[in-house]
Amino acid sequence: MRSNQLNSFISDLIDIGLVFSNKPISEQRSGRITMVSVGQSGKPTKNDYDITDVVEDNLPEETSIREYTRLFENGFYSLLFHDGSLAQLSYSISNRNGDIIAYRYVYIPAVAEIDVSASESPDIHLNNADLSKLPRHPVLRFEFDPDGQARRHPESHLHLSSNSTRIPVNAKMTPRCFIGLIIDYYYEGFIEAFHAKYPQMAVAAGHLSQDDEKRFHIAPYRI
Template sequence: MTTTRTVAEEVRNLLDYLLSAEIAAYTNTVSERGTRVSWHATDPGIPFLVSRGDPTLQDYRRWAQSGSYSAVLFDGALLQITYDVEGGEIAAHRLAYIPCPYRLDRDLVRQEAILDVIDLHIANEPTNMVLHSAIRFDFDPGAAAPGHPAAHMTINSAHCRIACAAPLHIGRFTDFVFRHFYPDLWKAHLPFFKRSAARDAGPRTLTEDERKNPHIYWS
């Protein structure tokens, strides 16, 4: 049976590995509150979302300032991991990979507060941004509707919702991120990433209409 405790332990194990392998520069404490597993924000008074639009530089900066992340990777990218658990199973999740808007000095990322490093780039080279898109995997069966699959991936635009076969286990999510965006690291740590990459977080959720259109499927 899936519980908040088992999910939280899996997230802790992931973050501990990323930190010990020096893939993550910082990690946040895993939070268990009621049915939700997430992170402990360092400044919860700062709103997490101010709009439902596409992520902006200011969104990244606000998340860095408030500590609204599970991990800061070595290059300044953020991982945001949130699961809701109800009735012994995953009820919802929000799994996001937010690339850093600038190419950061990796030594600075480890030595200085991430917000200070970002503000340095904003001040010195504001237009020299990296046009990488955030990627988010959402699972919200309560909001499922035509054009809004229960499990979906959002990329490039808030209106882009590509149906996924099922909710994602944390291992499958991190395997996807590192396999596609950090292939050298993925190969170097292959035993770790592949160990839980074959697991699902719940049953298949594709509808017949979603099967007729391009979607993300795995066996």
């Protein structure tokens, strides 16, 4: 997906009311590939954190409430959903044919009902809240990393609230496919409007090893 296609797609998400705002799209060309990212959406490093957030060189858990508020307050996301949830989008494409050759897509659910149109901060809801009673959906991180493929580390996989949990995904996913999955399972009220613009197609071609094919895995539709 080229930058102009991605920009048009994000505009459609804003038009249907799913996304409230987005960060700028950037491209970085390097040899035969182009890296595309929306805002600050790559894997965080120690330099991205305030020193008080780093304990013994360990970064905060990406599923934690503290990490969500840090991302929200500092604008470390690609898309801000209408309910305060966040998405991060970054991927690399081949300059020869435009195929996606690596990606990192992350969905970070809001930790409270946040009115983003009123510029609310998560702190408004968290300062006096009983944190033990706040519902928390899992963080979903889809990655495609052919160079990192190994036993129990499929090139295409889903991290489900844990770095060590890698569920094989039997296809490369486009940003459209990723957002379509999020809508289907978390935003039922937007399914009709989204698929009117982006209908589902056949299951995409497989990208799993024979061993991973035998394991439980996800087979996403193409969108």
